[in-house]
Every structure is written in structure tokens, then in C-alpha cells.
Amino acid sequence: MTIRAEQWTPPNGPEPTALPMGRWWDAVRVEESVGERVLGILGEQSGAVIKDRCSTLYWLIAPGTAVSWNLRGVCVLAETEGVATYLGVPPAERLTPPGTYWRVPFIRGRYLTDSHLLYKALISVLLAEPGEGQEGDR
Structure with a gap:
């Protein structure tokens, strides 16, 4: 599946800028321990x-492609019923801490992750470590 990435670029300037979901992308947020395994x-x-500063990872995905997801520990950031949600987006050059940075660098035209592939990777990681109240705890 090919994802058509709009001609969007991260903001200029030294600090992250809060940008709304839904216009160019939505985002999927997970904690670092899960996210690093998904990256693998x-x-x-x-x-x-x-x-971000809290060691949380955010994938950029095509708008509206993950709104129905209901996965433990995964938060889909999207515009909901006309209410905007914002994400702090660093400048393209910010590739290292401190602060918010690109864990996987921004590449024009290739910055969106295929939400279907991301979902499958998240399921794989989450099934490997069931949480409290999950079937694997019995």
C-alpha cells in the first residue's frame, strides 16, 4: 500500500511547534519500551x-486511518468531532535530545507510516507481553 504524503515539512526554528492532527497526519503514541520493539x-x-521529553514515541500516519483502534497502551491522536488535538513537532534538524526530537528522521515524501503495518507490529509486541487482566495472566 502506497501512502501519498502531502508536501508538508516540519516547522522551522529551534523549538518544537504544536501542530494539529488531521490536516497532514494523525499520530500514534506509545511508551518507549513498546515503541522501540515496534521499531525493531x-x-x-x-x-x-x-x-518527546517523556520518552514517548509518536508515529505519523495518514489522517483517519486509526481512529477505530482500541489497543492497550496505544493512543491515537486525531481530530475528533471538529476538536483539534495537537502534537509538539520538532524542526527537521533536531535528531538528538535534549527535548523533543526525531527518533526516526523526517524524510520529505516518506514520513508517514503505513497504519496497517504499524497496527500489525503493535499487536505483535502487545501480544508478547499481556497486561493485567489480559488472557495471558490466567
């Missing part, structure tokens, strides 16, 4: 990934 599965198939 996706490899070169991952688009750009933002890592």
Missing part, C-alpha cells in the same frame, strides 16, 4: 517517529 519489527518500513 518495522525497520525501514517505519516513517518518521518523534520522541
